[in-house]
Amino acid sequence: MHQHEKLYHIGLCKADLEGADYAILPGDPGRVEKIAALMENARQIGSNREYTSWLAETRGVRVLVMSTGMGGPSTAIGVEELHMLGVSHLIRVGTCGGMQLQVQAGDLVVVNGAIRQEGTSKEYLPIEFPAIADIDVTIALRQAAKELGLPSHTGVVQCKDSFYGQHDPARMPVSYELENKWQAWIRGGALGSEMETAALYTVSQVLGVQAGAVMLCVWNQEREKAGLDQKETHDTTGAIRTAIRAVEILAGV
Numbered sequence: 124m125h126q127h128e129k130l131y132h133i134g135l136c137k138a139d140l141e142g143a144d145y146a147i148l149p150g151d152p153g154r155v156e157k158i159a160a161l162m163e164n165a166r167q168i169g170s171n172r173e174y175t176s177w178l179a180e181t182r183g184v185r186v187l188v189m190s191t192g193m194g195g196p197s198t199a200i201g202v203e204e205l206h207m208l209g210v211s212h213l214i215r216v217g218t219c220g221g222m223q224l225q226v227q228a229g230d231l232v233v234v235n236g237a238i239r240q241e242g243t244s245k246e247y248l249p250i251e252f253p254a255i256a257d258i259d260v261t262i263a264l265r266q267a268a269k270e271l272g273l274p275s276h277t278g279v280v281q282c283k284d285s286f287y288g289q290h291d292p293a294r295m296p297v298s299y300e301l302e303n304k305w306q307a308w309i310r311g312g313a314l315g316s317e318m319e320t321a322a323l324y325t326v327s328q329v330l331g332v333q334a335g336a337v338m339l340c341v342w343n344q345e346r347e348k349a350g351l352d353q354k355e356t357h358d359t360t361g362a363i364r365t366a367i368r369a370v371e372i373l374a375g376v
């Protein structure tokens with residue numbers, strides 16, 4: 124691929140990345156500048172559709188920060204195009220809703236696997252194939268959270284395409300399926316619910332890219348149902364610092 128050929132969706136070319144091997148991927152375009160600003164030499168390099176892109180450095184390691192938008196389709200396209208530009212390591216920094224009573228608002232979830240209750244990953248691999256994280260990225264994220272003294276859990280998240288199917292399943296004509304499966308995911312130990320990681324892990328697996336993810340738990344509808352606290356938090360700083368530290372660990376700096 125030509126150094127200056129801009130890719131159709133993310134609007135970036137190889138030259139824009141200045142050799143960055145690592146990318147931090149939030150869903151929300153509004154989180155990109157905040158992530159980049161926690162590193163050095165942060166500058167915006169692109170903005171196209173849901174893909175807002177900044178470049179920065181941490182301890183001399185160049186890092187691309189790019190939003191994926193919400194859901195599997197735009198995440199899969201972003202991963203495909205970053206792979207075309209030569210990015211080898213992807214870390215999603217997202218938010219999730221807690222599913223187990225011990226996963227409280229403000230806690231981190233390091234994601235070692237994702238339930239594929241979404242559509243995008245099914246266009247890559249049959250449903251029997253698991254969506255799993257890269258082991259080295261996962262270990263780096265766990266170590267980073269520990270070093271930073273942040274409360275974290277490691278495990279599986281559920282990925283779906285309908286945010287309101289998670290929060291108001293009874294309203295949906297397929298409530299019988301949403302409600303029964305939600306109970307099964309909880310009984311299986313799923314820690315949180317979000318929308319991108321199954322696609323991220325499945326596409327990364329197919330392309331041979333190393334991917335991991337860390338989530339901030341913003342609330343927990345199961346704690347609410349159980350009559351426990353109804354806390355809510357949207358401060359992603361701890362999750363972001365964890366991802367940045369994980370990049371340093373992986374790069375050995």
Ligand SMILES: O=P(O)(O)O[C@H]1O[C@H](CO)[C@@H](O)[C@H]1O
Nearest residue numbers: 150151193217218317318319
């Ligand atoms: O905060 P982000 O990274 O967007 O992640 C979560 O938030 C969105 C839903 O509110 C979905 O994208 C979900 O996966």
Ligand SMILES: O=c1cc[nH]c(=O)[nH]1
Nearest residue numbers: 218219220316317318
């Ligand atoms: O409850 C939540 C919170 C964040 N993202 C989701 O998809 N669900």
